[in-house]
Amino acid sequence: MIAACGKKPENETSGASASAAPSASQSESASASPSASTEEKSYKISISQIVEHPSLDAAREGFLAALKDAGIEEGKNLTVDFNSAQGEQSNNLSIAQKIAGSKSDLVLAISTPSALGVAQQVKDIPIVFSAVTDPLGAKLVSSLEAPGGNVTGASDTNPEATTKLVEFIAANFPNIKSVGLVINEGEPNAVVMAKKAEEEFGKKGIKLVKAAITKSSEVKQAAESLAKKTDAFYTTLDNMVISGVDSILKVAKEKKKPIFSSDRDTVEKGAFATVGFKYYDHGYQTGLMAVEILKNGKKPGEMPVLMQEKLDLILNVKAAADYGIEVTDAMKNAVQDQAQNLIQ
Secondary structure (H helix, E strand, O other): OOOOOOOOOOOOOOOHHHOOOOOHHHHHHHHHOOOHHHOOOOEEEEEEEOOOOHHHHHHHHHHHHHHHHOOOOEOOOEEEEEEEOOOOHHHHHHHHHHHHOOOOOEEEEEOHHHHHHHHHHOOOOOEEEEEEOOOOOOOOOOOOOOOOOOEEEEEOOOHHHHHHHHHHHHHHOOOOOEEEEEEOOOOHHHHHHHHHHHHHHHHOOOEEEEEEOOOHHHHHHHHHHHHOOOOEEEOOOOHHHHHOHHHHHHHHHHOOOOEEOOOHHHHHHOOOEEEEOOHHHHHHHHHHHHHHHHHHOOOHHHOOOEOOOOOEEEEEOHHHHHHOOOOOHHHHHOOOOHHHHEEO
16 A cells, blocks of 8 residues: 655755745735645545445545545545435435436445446446446446547556466365355346356366345355355355355355355455455545546546456465365465464
8 A cells, every 4th residue: 555645845945045934914914825736626525335234334435545645635625425325226326316416526336236226327426336246237338448528537456366266165165066146137347257156067077056135135045054064165256146145154164165255355354365465455446546537637538458467375374264164285285475364
C-alpha cells in the first residue's frame, strides 16, 4: 500500500520580506482576493454496493485510501454518498435512480449488480467499478481495451485463478471426487465462474454439484444438502453466497469437508485455500483510476479495464485441523509470498 501523502508545504518567501509583517492594506487585499492556487476543489462521489461483506467492504476502503493518498479525502474536500442495497435488487434499482439525479463527480459501483444498475440509469457521470467478474459478458463495456461510454473499472478475476486452484486441489487431495457449490443463478458473475470451475474440475475428473438459492437465508440448507453428496465445498465470487458464507463454513467444519474459495476474505474467515489477492488492493487499483478521471480529466471510455495480475495461493494453516487436513511441505511451498499468504 502506498503511504498517505503528507501535508502540503506552507508557502515560502525569500529575502527580507520573509521576516517583515504585511501591511494592513496587504492583509485586507489578500483576504478579499485569495489567489486561485489556494482554492481547493471539492468532490462528491456516490457509491453503490450490492451488499456489505468483507470483500466488498475492503474494496471500498482501498478505493477511498487511493483517493486520500492523492489528496482527495473524505471530511476535507470529498463528500461520499454511500448506498448499500442490502442484497435486494429493488433497492439496487432505487439507488441507481437516486444517483442518476445527483450531482456527483463520479460513481463507484461495487459488484456486478450494482454496476449494471448504475450503468443503466447514469449516463452523464463517470462510473468506475470494482468486484465485477466479467464486465464484457455483463455488457458493461463494449471492449476491455476501449470500454466506450462513461464506464470503466477493475475486474476482480483472472481465469487463471480458478485453473490454479483446481490444479492445487487435484494434486493434493486425490480423494476429492466431487465438490459442492452453493450458487445464486440470478447473479451473472456467479454463473460465469461456476461454468469455468465446472470445466476445470471436469478436466481433473472431479464433479461439480450445484445447489441453487434465491436468498442468503437458504445458504445453510443448501450447504447441508451438498455435504451429504460431495467431498468438499467450493465458493465463487457470488455476493449472496459470500454474505451467508458463515453457514457453509459451519457445515463444512461439522462434516470435515474442506472448503475452497475464490476470495481471500473467506479463507481468512476459515476456508482452507484460494488463489487470489487482497480486495483492499483491488479497490485501491480502482481508486487510482478514479483519480485519473477526477484530477487529470481522463475519460472512462478511453481507459482500459484492469485485471488482477498478482495471483498467489493463500492457505489458512490454522483452519486445516477443522477439516482433518495435514498441511504438507509441498502445499506450503506452493505459496509464493509465505509471509503474507500463509495464515497461521
